[in-house]
Structure formats: structure tokens, C-alpha cells
């Protein structure tokens with residue numbers, strides 16, 4: 001429990017008001033544990049009701065998404081958009097299409113996004129959206145009809161200075177294309193209201209790769225600053241081989257690491273010599289499964305249980321699949337397998353117990369809200385390009401991304417030092433993100 005009486009009161013009220021929203025409560029609890037170190041130093045935080053306001057989204061939109069499948073049957077999904085906090089800029093956050101999506105998941109993602117966006121140094125508020133729609137196994141026509149129906153409601157809440165969605169889990173370039181196309185048609189305007197767009201219609205080079213690449217830049221900075229070491233020669237395991245995981249694998253290999261294990265929902269593959277990560281990416285880009293990899297490559301072991309990934313001997317772990325995928329049992333395996341650094345590519349992939357174990361064992365740990373901020377940072381760059389009607393080259397975007405990730409790391413690290421917990425980036429990231437949002441909320445009155 002928190003030492004601040006103020007936080008104790010706000011947290012128990014938050015529990016009362018959000019029954020059954022486990023993921024949201026988990027995110028709030030991690031945040032409060034960190035700011036517990038500073039919250040009582042500044043009486044204005046309580047006087048202005050800052051934390052009460054932060055645990056309440058500015059707006060939550062829930063809507064029906066009806067569409068017709070290929071057999072002519074009517075299907076109905078539930079759509080969400082949480083416009084979480086706009087103190088430092090317009091709402092910005094991705095769109096998740098996955099059967100697990102519910103109010104708790106959307107709210108936790110919007111909450112995390114608020115502080116992540118603050119850490120990027122760009123003027124972006126926090127948001128997140130999605131639906132319990134599962135694109136897997138759907139035809140292209142079904143996915144398009146669903147995306148159009150989703151947008152037929154959501155469009156009225158969006159705008160390039162209001163709320164700018166992007167993709168996320170289950171919503172890649174194809175889904176963003178369908179959503180942006182429909183938005184453009186019904187609004188009759190072509191603006192930068194989406195990021196993650198295709199290159200031919202205003203997208204930024206490197207946006208698809210940015211979260212995974214940014215994760216590697218962050219990890220490199222952290223390893224060098226805290227251990228005086230480099231990614232070169234390090235054995236890396238990566239869970240999830242979607243957008244974040246596969247691009248992290250490609251960049252980590254390029255930076256000299258050996259990718260010894262990867263996974264997806266069909267299982268995990270491992271190779272001491274290093275996996276052919278370009279081939280994994282090719283498989284996944286073709287919407288195929290990692291279980292097919294051993295059919296084409298030798299020197300590889302396969303298990304149908306993706307959690308066996310955490311038993312592979314490695315130096316670094318990048319959990320890049322989904323929330324709470326690394327449970328205490330997995331964390332114990334990660335410790336046993338010799339890992340010295342865990343950087344979260346996904347949002348909140350490690351449970352609170354797993355993080356506690358890593359910190360207790362002095363394993364370097366980077367929370368997602370800092371380490372995976374490369375995607376939204378590059379979205380910020382895409383918005384700047386769209387607003388100015390220009391486009392930057394891949395090397396320009398990459399250089400900016402590297403600089404942003406370095407700054408995020410240094411901001412988190414400096415903050416951890418200032419509050420007496422040097423190198424604890426959970427504390428550093430949460431406090432640094434909070435202070436920026438707090439400052440803006442304080443200046444703008446009670447709204």
C-alpha cells in the first residue's frame with residue numbers, strides 16, 4: 001500500500017468506481033507506487049485534485065459496430081475510444097482489434113499512453129481505441145466492412161487537432177488503410193488524422209518499424225549507461241513476432257545481437273546459433289505461423305507452448321506480445337536462464353509480481369511506457385510532416401527516432417537518480433511522465 005494518505009484515498013475510490021477492471025487498476029497501481037515517492041512533497045497535487053482527475057478519463061466512447069460477413073450474416077462487435085487526457089496535446093493513441101478488448105484494457109492502454117506520450121517530448125495527449133473484433137480468419141472484404149462500420153461512428157470524434165488514431169495489435173497497415181479511407185470519404189477532407197498510413201498517402205517511412213527499432217535504441221542506451229556494455233554478441237529472446245517483435249528482431253540483429261528465441265500464438269522457436277529473423281518476418285508478414293519455421297530451416301527447436309520461450313538461455317528479453325504475458329512463473333524462468341536485462345516492447349507485458357522479481361534480482365528493467373515509445377514518437381513525426389506537407393527520408397526519421405529514444409532514456413534515468421532510486425526506470429518513467437502532465441494540468445485550471 002502507498003505511504004501517502006492522499007493516494008490511499010484516491011486508490012480505494014478508484015477500486016470502488018471501476019469494479020472488475022483489473023488491467024486498469026494494475027496500471028494505476030504501478031503508477032501510484034512510483035509517484036508515492038513525491039506526491040506529498042507538493043500540496044498542490046492534492047489541492048487541485050490532480051490524481052483524482054488522472055484516474056478518470058476525459059471521455060470514454062462505446063459504440064455498436066454492425067457489419068455483414070461473407071455469408072450475408074449480420075455480426076455485431078463493440079467499439080471503444082478512450083480520450084484519456086489532452087492536457088499536453090490532442091488525443092493520440094492506437095487502435096486494437098482483438099477478442100480480448102474490453103473497457104478495462106482500453107482504459108489501461110489510454111492511461112499508459114498519456115504518460116508515454118509525455119515522455120516523448122512531443123505535444124501529444126493520451127488516447128486508445130479498439131474493438132473485440134478478431135481480424136484473424138476474416139476475409140479482406142469482411143475486415144474492410146468492419147473497419148468502415150467502426151469508422152462510421154468514430155469519425156465524428158476525430159480530427160487532426162482533436163484525436164489522431166493509429167494501429168496497434170491486430171490493426172496493421174491494412175486496417176489503418178481501410179479506416180483512413182473511409183474517414184476521408186465521409187469527412188471529405190485529406191488531413192493527418194491517422195498515423196501509420198501507407199507511404200503513398202501521407203505515411204512516414206519507418207513508422208511500421210519504429211516501435212521495434214526504438215526498443216533496440218532504448219535498450220542499447222540503457223545497457224551502455226548502466227553496465228557499460230553493448231548489444232553486440234548479446235543473446236536475445238523476443239515474444240510475439242508481430243509488428244513490434246519482428247522489427248525489434250531485425251534491428252537487434254543489425255546491431256550485432258543474436259536472436260536465440262521468438263514466439264507467436266502457435267508456439268516458440270529457438271536456435272543457439274541465431275534465428276533467421278528476416279525469414280520470421282516474411283512468414284509473419286504473410287499472416288503465417290512461427291510453427292512453420294522448422295519446415296524451412298534446420299538447427300531449430302520448436303515447442304507448441306509459447307511460454308517455453310522464457311526457458312531459453314539468453315542475456316536480454318524483449319516481451320513484445322501482449323499485456324500480462326510474463327507471469328511470476330515466467331519471470332522465474334527468465335531469471336534462471338541468465339537474463340540481465342528485460343525491456344518491454346508490449347504494453348504492460350510483465351505482471352507486477354514479475355517486475356518485483358526482476359528488480360529484486362537486480363535485472364535491468366525498462367517499462368513499456370518508456371521503451372516502446374518509438375512508435376508514437378514516429379507518429380508524432382508523421383503528424384509534423386503531414387501538417388507541413390513534407391516528407392523526410394528514412395535516414396532523417398531514423399536519426400530523429402534515435403535521438404528521441406536516447407532523450408527518453410536519459411529523462412527517465414535522471415529522474416530515477418533525483419528521487420533516490422538510480423536506475424529504477426519504473427520509478428523514473430512514471431514520475432517523469434507524470435510531472436509533465438501535472439505541470440500542464442496545473443496551468444490550465446480545473447477542467
Ligand code: NDP
Nearest residue numbers: 168169170211240241242243244264265306321346347375
Ligand atoms: P501484432 O498484432 O502485430 O503482433 C502481436 C504478436 O504477438 C503476434 O505475433 C501474436 O501471434 C503474438 N502473441 C499474442 N499473444 C501472445 C502470447 N501470449 N505469447 C506469444 N505471442 C503472442 O501487435 P503489435 O506488435 O503491434 O503489438 C504488440 C504489443 O506492443 C501490444 O501490447 C501493443 O499494444 C504494443 N505496442 C505496439 C505498438 C505499435 O506500434 N504497433 C506501439 C507501442 C506498443 P499471432 O501472430 O500468432 O497472432
